[in-house]
Amino acid sequence: xxxxxxxxxxxxxxxxxxxxxAAPLVDATQEWVRTNLGWSVLAFGxxxxxxxxxxxxxxxxxxxxxxxxxxxxxxxxxELWISLFFGIGVLWTAIGMRAALLQALGGGAAAVEAxxxxxxxxxxxxxxxxxxxxxxxxxxxxxxxxxxxxxxxAGTRLRGYYAALDADQGERIEALLADxxxxxxxxQDRAPCR
Numbered sequence: 001x002x003x004x005x006x007x008x009x010x011x012x013x014x015x016x017x018x019x020x021x022a023a024p025l026v027d028a029t030q031e032w033v034r035t036n037l038g039w040s041v042l043a044f045g046x047x048x049x050x051x052x053x054x055x056x057x058x059x060x061x062x063x064x065x066x067x068x069x070x071x072x073x074x075x076x077x078x079e080l081w082i083s084l085f086f087g088i089g090v091l092w093t094a095i096g097m098r099a100a101l102l103q104a105l106g107g108g109a110a111a112v113e114a115x116x117x118x119x120x121x122x123x124x125x126x127x128x129x130x131x132x133x134x135x136x137x138x139x140x141x142x143x144x145x146x147x148x149x150x151x152x153x154a155g156t157r158l159r160g161y162y163a164a165l166d167a168d169q170g171e172r173i174e175a176l177l178a179d180x181x182x183x184x185x186x187x188q189d190r191a192p193c194r
Contacts, residue, residue, distance in 0.1 A: 089139010096132025103127025
């Protein structure tokens with residue numbers, strides 16, 4: 001619960017900073033986010049919130065000794081949000097590249113010839129090439145950081161939980177085999193196999 005509260009307070013603080021127009025650093029940050037991340041910041045942000053919620057649920061279920069299906073579902077959801085973070089980076093890379101190419105080549109061959117290489121480069125940048133490259137980096141680095149966060153926050157408990165489940169299953173199998181052995185007639189009563 002404390003993790004979710006901290007995340008909420010941090011998000012509210014960051015939102016307040018970004019909304020405060022008086023600070024030059026905030027203006028520069030807003031411009032950087034707009035130029036380099038574009039609308040992907042909404043998808044990344046939503047994914048982060050969903051990841052944080054599922055991570056808190058996973059940890060709580062591990063602490064409470066929830067049924068295996070409930071723990072597995074929380075674990076899978078946490079992994080889903082991590083994978084989706086990578087996917088958002090890849091998706092926005094494609095979106096940014098497409099937008100940049102359409103912007104750069106939008107005026108036709110005559111416009112491209114008239115503007116030259118510098119004009120094409122400017123159109124690529126304005127069209128979304130920075131968004132494409134930055135979202136690739138954010139998606140990759142962020143996805144790996146989410147994996148680290150999951151490992152630090154729930155990894156040891158999760159490994160212990162699955163190890164205990166494996167041990168219980170092993171004990172049940174051994175008990176079943178012992179029961180089968182007891183029900184079989186003694187070997188001296190059986191005829192030899194030929």
